[in-house]
Amino acid sequence: MVPGGGVPWLRDDGSGRSGPNWRSTSRRGRGQDILQTLIALGPHPSQSAVGTACRPCFHFWRSNPRAATAVLTGLAKRALWDVSTKVLRLMLEEGVDVNHFHFTSVISACEKKGKWDIALSVLSTMKHRLVLPTEVTYNAAMSACGKGGQSSVAVDLLREMPSEDLFPDSISYNTAMNACAFSGLWQLVLALLEEMNLKKLPKSVSTYGSVLTTCASAKQWQLAFATLRQMDAQLVVPDTACYSAVITALENRWDDAVQLLREMSTEAVEVDEICFNSAISACCSCMQWPKAMALTLQMEDSLCAANGIIWGTVASAMAPEDREALAERLRRRWRGNWQEVKLMPEVFKADATGLRVVRRAAGMLAFYKPAGVSSEAAVASLSHRLRLPLTRASRLDGDTSGVLPVALGKLTSPSGCWLNFQFAARMVSKEYVCLCSGEPFGPRGTTGVISSPLLSETLASADPSGSTLRVRWAKEGKEARTEYEVKDLLPIPSAMLSDLPRSTSLGVEFPLSLLLVKPLTGRTHQIRAHLAGLGRPVMGDPLYGGYVAKWCPRLFLHCYRLLLRDLDNQPFNPAASLAPELNRTLELLRGVKEHRKRRSVEGSAWQGNLTIFGRSEVGLGNNLPEFSHIFLGRVIANLPPSWRPVMGNSACCTGTEASTDHDLKEVTRKDAAPGVADLPGPDVNAPVAAQGSAGDYTIFLDKSTGARLSIDVDHKDGETLLIEVINPGLVQDWNEKGANQDKVHVGDRIIEVNGIAKDVLQLVDECKKNQVLTLKLRRG
Numbered sequence: 001m002v003p004g005g006g007v008p009w010l011r012d013d014g015s016g017r018s019g020p021n022w023r024s025t026s027r028r029g030r031g032q033d034i035l036q037t038l039i040a041l042g043p044h045p046s047q048s049a050v051g052t053a054c055r056p057c058f059h060f061w062r063s064n065p066r067a068a069t070a071v072l073t074g075l076a077k078r079a080l081w082d083v084s085t086k087v088l089r090l091m092l093e094e095g096v097d098v099n100h101f102h103f104t105s106v107i108s109a110c111e112k113k114g115k116w117d118i119a120l121s122v123l124s125t126m127k128h129r130l131v132l133p134t135e136v137t138y139n140a141a142m143s144a145c146g147k148g149g150q151s152s153v154a155v156d157l158l159r160e161m162p163s164e165d166l167f168p169d170s171i172s173y174n175t176a177m178n179a180c181a182f183s184g185l186w187q188l189v190l191a192l193l194e195e196m197n198l199k200k201l202p203k204s205v206s207t208y209g210s211v212l213t214t215c216a217s218a219k220q221w222q223l224a225f226a227t228l229r230q231m232d233a234q235l236v237v238p239d240t241a242c243y244s245a246v247i248t249a250l251e252n253r254w255d256d257a258v259q260l261l262r263e264m265s266t267e268a269v270e271v272d273e274i275c276f277n278s279a280i281s282a283c284c285s286c287m288q289w290p291k292a293m294a295l296t297l298q299m300e301d302s303l304c305a306a307n308g309i310i311w312g313t314v315a316s317a318m319a320p321e322d323r324e325a326l327a328e329r330l331r332r333r334w335r336g337n338w339q340e341v342k343l344m345p346e347v348f349k350a351d352a353t354g355l356r357v358v359r360r361a362a363g364m365l366a367f368y369k370p371a372g373v374s375s376e377a378a379v380a381s382l383s384h385r386l387r388l389p390l391t392r393a394s395r396l397d398g399d400t401s402g403v404l405p406v407a408l409g410k411l412t413s414p415s416g417c418w419l420n421f422q423f424a425a426r427m428v429s430k431e432y433v434c435l436c437s438g439e440p441f442g443p444r445g446t447t448g449v450i451s452s453p454l455l456s457e458t459l460a461s462a463d464p465s466g467s468t469l470r471v472r473w474a475k476e477g478k479e480a481r482t483e484y485e486v487k488d489l490l491p492i493p494s495a496m497l498s499d500l501p502r503s504t505s506l507g508v509e510f511p512l513s514l515l516l517v518k519p520l521t522g523r524t525h526q527i528r529a530h531l532a533g534l535g536r537p538v539m540g541d542p543l544y545g546g547y548v549a550k551w552c553p554r555l556f557l558h559c560y561r562l563l564l565r566d567l568d569n570q571p572f573n574p575a576a577s578l579a580p581e582l583n584r585t586l587e588l589l590r591g592v593k594e595h596r597k598r599r600s601v602e603g604s605a606w607q608g609n610l611t612i613f614g615r616s617e618v619g620l621g622n623n624l625p626e627f628s629h630i631f632l633g634r635v636i637a638n639l640p641p642s643w644r645p646v647m648g649n650s651a652c653c654t655g656t657e658a659s660t661d662h663d664l665k666e667v668t669r670k671d672a673a674p675g676v677a678d679l680p681g682p683d684v685n686a687p688v689a690a691q692g693s694a695g696d697y698t699i700f701l702d703k704s705t706g707a708r709l710s711i712d713v714d715h716k717d718g719e720t721l722l723i724e725v726i727n728p729g730l731v732q733d734w735n736e737k738g739a740n741q742d743k744v745h746v747g748d749r750i751i752e753v754n755g756i757a758k759d760v761l762q763l764v765d766e767c768k769k770n771q772v773l774t775l776k777l778r779r780g
Contacts, residue, residue: 034054035070038050038054039078039083041083044083045083045086047086047090058096061091061096065096065099068091068096068102069101069102071087072084072088072101072105075087076108081109084105087106088102088122098129099131100133103131104137107119107122107123107137108140110140110144111144111147114147115144119141119144120144120153132164135161135166138158138164139175142154143175146175146176146178146183149182151179151185154176154180155192157176170207173192173195173201173207174207176192177189177192177193177207177211180214181210181211181214184217185214186211186215186218186220186223190223205237205239205241208230208231208242209241209242209245212246213241213245215227215245215249221246221250221253221256224249225246225249225250225256228246240269243260243264243275244274244275247260251278254282254283254285254288254291257282257283258282260279261276261279261295271302271304273299273304276295276296276298276306276310279295280310280313283295284313285317287317289314289317289318292313293314296314305412307411308411308416308418308422309420309421310424311330311421312422312424312425313424315425316426323425327425330418334415334567335362335567338363338413338415338567341409343360353372355367357382359574361567361568361570361572362568363408363409363415363418363419363566364405364407364408364418364566366574367382367403367404368402369401369402369403370401371579372554374398375392375398375404378404379404379406389413390406390408391409391410391411391416393405393419393424394423394428397525397557399557400558401557401579402432402559402576403559403560403561403562403574405419405562405572405574406419407420414567418567422565426521427564428563429518429564430518430563431517431560431562432516432557432558432560433515433560433578434517434531434539434556434557434558435490435515435538435556435585435586436512436513436531436537436539437536437546438534438536439536440489441484441486442486443486445486446485446486447484447485448484450482450484450531452533453476453477453478453480454529455472455478457471469524470525471523471526471528471529478521480519480521480530481521482519482521482526483517483518483519484531485516485517486515487515487516488513488514489512489513490511490513490514490586490590491512491589492511492512512589513536515531525544528541528543528544528557529544532544532545538555538557539552539555540556541555551585553585554581558578560575560577560578561573696776696777697742697777698775699742699774700734700774700775701772702730702771703770703771703773704771704772709730709731709767709773711723722747723744723748723749723750726745726746748777748778748779750763751776751777752775753766753767753770753773753776754766754770754774
């Protein structure tokens with residue numbers, strides 16, 4: 001036995017055993033040589049290549065199984081699960097004795113990559129070969145299940161251990177709890193903690209850390225706080241990670257978060273950057289920016305440096321004028337510490353993937369990221385070309401093309417701080433172009449805002465598009481707001497409909513919408529999830545129910561332009577034109593549109609075409625199970641542009657000609673009733689007529705005075721008009737005329753205008769185009 005080693009064949013060549021006196025016949029069987037040979041094959045070699053590398057040493061392994069254990073352990077440390085499983089398969093085929101150390105090493109290799117299914121297969125083979133597993137074997141398998149998102153399987157393995165004459169210890173419970181914490185199952189984590197209490201198993205900081213992390217992820221601040229106090233009763237001293245988890249859970253209780261920071265200082269527990277960040281975020285979420293400012297200054301006085309992200313978070317809670325003042329002060333400080341970086345002209349040329357620099361400014365540059373390349377890989381490639389570290393403050397999805405800014409330096413560099421500050425303070429405007437299907441939001445020029453919290457979920461396996469992450473509308477999610485403007489409506493050619501699924505309702509009368517979209521927040525998949533949640537998925541986006549067609553070869557989402565400022569406080573507005581493949585799609589669709597327009601002009605007098613859509617359900621498959629997108633039966637008339645009524649969230653009629661600009665309308669989620677599917681907000685464009693009934697009253701208004709009439713869509717049903725507010729104007733003048741006439745109240749519904757009692761759009765049109773109005777109303 002070699003002192004301190006135990007495995008002499010793992011020694012390096014300088015160990016004294018590689019000289020001429022060392023037996024050359026065993027050289028090929030030494031573990032270090034075979035391990036390096038297997039590593040050189042790569043992460044996924046063929047079975048024959050592994051066999052060629054291993055067969056010369058099988059004879060040696062039969063007499064000394066510890067040599068094989070050393071090789072498999074080395075592969076496990078490097079997470080080479082595919083190589084280790086193939087080595088194990090060869091050992092079984094060649095009749096090499098395989099023990100529980102071999103099996104456990106292979107399962108450990110699978111655990112590091114979350115290959116839970118392979119780990120369970122190895123465990124099953126182990127039992128079939130009558131090799132008894134150990135607690136370490138089960139712990140590794142449970143950890144693999146946890147990393148693979150299979151927390152229920154991990155708990156099943158924990159329950160299975162007694163049947164194998166194995167007794168779960170604290171490590172086993174900690175592993176199962178970590179698996180549940182990875183999936184956010186805080187109730188199950190608490191149940192396992194209670195089992196440990198009943199079995200009187202010792203609990204460590206790691207045990208409580210799993211509980212606190214899960215409670216923080218589930219926003220269960222009360223449970224997190226109670227668990228922290230339970231640690232004191234159990235004489236377990238909480239560490240920095242425990243306090244950090246609790247402070248993170250207190251996202252809307254800034255005073256408690258600040259109190260815990262003081263407690264950490266009193267208990268001599270190190271306050272790290274995560275603790276400061278969480279407490280500052282809690283203060284900012286409650287608009288307590290003075291306290292957040294004080295914590296940030298305290299952070300700078302400690303060993304933790306406040307970067308641009310933290311300062312930007314503070315600025316986001318300030319009033320606009322205060323935010324601008326803070327931004328200017330910080331910019332000057334960072335600008336004074338920044339040194340000019342020279343770039344060679346050749347870096348502006350496009351590489352083989354199409355990546356190219358589009359604009360340079362003080363402290364930053366912007367480049368075009370093509371579709372099919374991740375933001376991380378694009379930044380790494382550009383950094384290699386520039387031979388300079390780069391910092392990004394945002395990212396584009398792999399299938400999204402467009403312009404992306406980076407700072408010339410590390411995250412903590414002056415340029416990195418300034419770029420991240422602007423994004424965190426929401427001082428950057430981003431403009432995207434996308435093409436979506438579904439019922440149009442309205443005619444060209446229609447604008448609106450989609451406001452709904454979004455929650456990210458990890459998929460157990462990649463979907464057909466290769467994504468392992470999906471976002472859905474959820475009240476418990478993060479705030480997300482998206483502005484949009486309809487730039488064009490493009491019909492689909494009849495010959496191109498064959499490329500779409502038969503179940504689609506897209507057609508000549510149901511055009512695609514070309515949108516200019518501005519995300520006001522920066523959530524993952526925000527644009528895609530928001531539009532899909534309203535039944536308007538982006539073309540080429542199967543993850544969110546978007547249609548895939550040959551004439552639209554990829555996700556039609558492109559970051560067109562950014563608006564921000566460089567370190568010299570000069571406007572930095574980089575832009576990138578549409579990718580060629582997206583341009584071809586637009587040219588094809590617009591060519592069809594122009595052809596139909598010419599054919600319409602050449603025909604006889606215009607006749608309104610009516611298309612009736614019956615009650616139908618626009619399904620998004622299993623991508624968004626929370627929603628059942630139902631559109632009521634409605635009649636949509638193709639009217640000439642001059643006849644189209646203009647209507648947003650509210651329509652104000654004045655004595656002058658109505659503005660042609662469309663009002664901004666906001667689409668929000670309605671609170672779902674118990675047992676009722678959660679639906680998007682009301683569709684204000686639903687043209688359903690308001691019916692009259694007994695008890696209605698009539699008023700007469702004259703718009704020639706120039707006074708205003710404020711009306712709104714009833715947000716309870718999205719189908720009728722009501723009096724929005726009574727302010728100085730037409731309605732108030734009517735109420736003040738005399739006591740013998742009916743008084744108008746806020747919330748009274750307009751059911752008829754000048755004898756017309758049809759749909760909402762026509763009622764608004766009558767209000768706008770006529771000077772004298774006879775309104776029939778119903779009490780609200």
